[in-house]
Amino acid sequence: EQAEVVGVSSDRKIAKITLLDVPDEPGLAARVFQDLAAEEVNVRLIIQSASSESRGRITFVLDDEYVERAELLVEQWKAGGVASDASIDHDVAKISIVGSRLASTPGLAARMFAALGRERINIDCISSSEMKVACVIRGDQAQRAVRAVHDEFFPPDGDKSPSGG
Amino acid sequence: EQAEVVGVSSDRKIAKITLLDVPDEPGLAARVFQDLAAEEVNVRLIIQSASSESRGRITFVLDDEYVERAELLVEQWKAGGVASDASIDHDVAKISIVGSRLASTPGLAARMFAALGRERINIDCISSSEMKVACVIRGDQAQRAVRAVHDEFFPPDGDKSPSGG
Numbered sequence: 288e289q290a291e292v293v294g295v296s297s298d299r300k301i302a303k304i305t306l307l308d309v310p311d312e313p314g315l316a317a318r319v320f321q322d323l324a325a326e327e328v329n330v331r332l333i334i335q336s337a338s339s340e341s342r343g344r345i346t347f348v349l350d351d352e353y354v355e356r357a358e359l360l361v362e363q364w365k366a367g368g369v370a371s372d373a374s375i376d377h378d379v380a381k382i383s384i385v386g387s388r389l390a391s392t393p394g395l396a397a398r399m400f401a402a403l404g405r406e407r408i409n410i411d412c413i414s415s416s417e418m419k420v421a422c423v424i425r426g427d428q429a430q431r432a433v434r435a436v437h438d439e440f441f442p443p444d445g446d447k448s449p450s451g452g
Numbered sequence: 453e454q455a456e457v458v459g460v461s462s463d464r465k466i467a468k469i470t471l472l473d474v475p476d477e478p479g480l481a482a483r484v485f486q487d488l489a490a491e492e493v494n495v496r497l498i499i500q501s502a503s504s505e506s507r508g509r510i511t512f513v514l515d516d517e518y519v520e521r522a523e524l525l526v527e528q529w530k531a532g533g534v535a536s537d538a539s540i541d542h543d544v545a546k547i548s549i550v551g552s553r554l555a556s557t558p559g560l561a562a563r564m565f566a567a568l569g570r571e572r573i574n575i576d577c578i579s580s581s582e583m584k585v586a587c588v589i590r591g592d593q594a595q596r597a598v599r600a601v602h603d604e605f606f607p608p609d610g611d612k613s614p615s616g617g
């Protein structure tokens with residue numbers, strides 16, 4: 288079964304929160320996301336990459352409408368030793384390619400990253416799986432980013448061969 | 453449409469590579485994954501969380517069979533200034549819950565993390581989307597992890613209510 292990108296989507300009405308110095312021990316991620324769930328906050332993406340020196344860093348993306356509730360939680364978490372600090376970034380956008388067998392097809396994610404790179408769009412966060420590759424970028428670059436990624440996978444002239452050498 | 457977890461899966465024949473100090477500039481992620489694609493390396497997960505001080509950190513999970521090729525690339529990347537160093541961890545497992553509307557249903561990811569937390573299983577990396585939440589943990593904890601997450605979403609006694617308070 289051929290891997291295929293079936294769509295490109297973008298989301299600008301989101302914010303990104305990164306919790307710093309989360310103790311890298313069992314139960315911390317559970318605490319953070321249980322607290323968010325109790326406030327009925329919809330979390331779109333969760334990204335935690337390998338920690339360093341027993342300190343984890345958890346990034347999550349949420350719809351704008353939930354940011355205030357999340358900010359209250361951030362204060363509780365700081366007071367409770369769940370994180371030393373948090374950065375909240377309102378000017379972000381999430382660009383995704385959706386398809387099948389994305390991960391087991393070397394190069395599909397690379398083509399998305401290359402499309403953004405050629406536009407000089409910096410990739411802040413990446414989360415990928417078999418069915419979706421999502422990049423978090425600066426909000427004001429969303430439109431250019433969607434166009435670039437869309438043209439990469441659905442070229443305007445109908446030529447479906449990968450771009451680049 | 454009710455959100456639902458339809459399955460729990462695990463993967464132990466994988467390794468995790470984290471590239472350190474990747475310049476946080478356009479084109480770097482593209483370079484890394486284009487190089488991997490050129491070597492036909494299947495990448496299962498890509499996780500990059502928000503960088504600090506212009507230095508990015510990119511973690512990716514790949515099947516064991518591709519680790520040697522990736523290690524050769526790591527040396528090239530270090531020589532080429534793409535990363536200052538890389539850590540390669542062979543003893544990892546990926547545990548995933550798969551379903552629909554996972555992200556827009558507060559609490560599903562939290563239940564997975566809580567199931568692992570109660571078993572004192574530390575979560576090293578997290579990558580989530582609407583259809584899948586994947587956690588990278590220590591390889592030797594995979595069996596216990598799968599059982600705990602499976603029992604959380606498919607309780608043995610048939611009681612489908614969420615566990616915990």
Ligand SMILES: C[C@@H](O)[C@H](N)C(=O)O
Nearest residue numbers: 313314315316343575
């Ligand atoms: C940082 C956080 O993910 C922690 N490692 C946990 O397992 O909950």
Ligand SMILES: C[C@@H](O)[C@H](N)C(=O)O
Nearest residue numbers: 410478479480481508
């Ligand atoms: C670190 C890497 O992702 C870089 N920010 C890029 O856009 O390629």
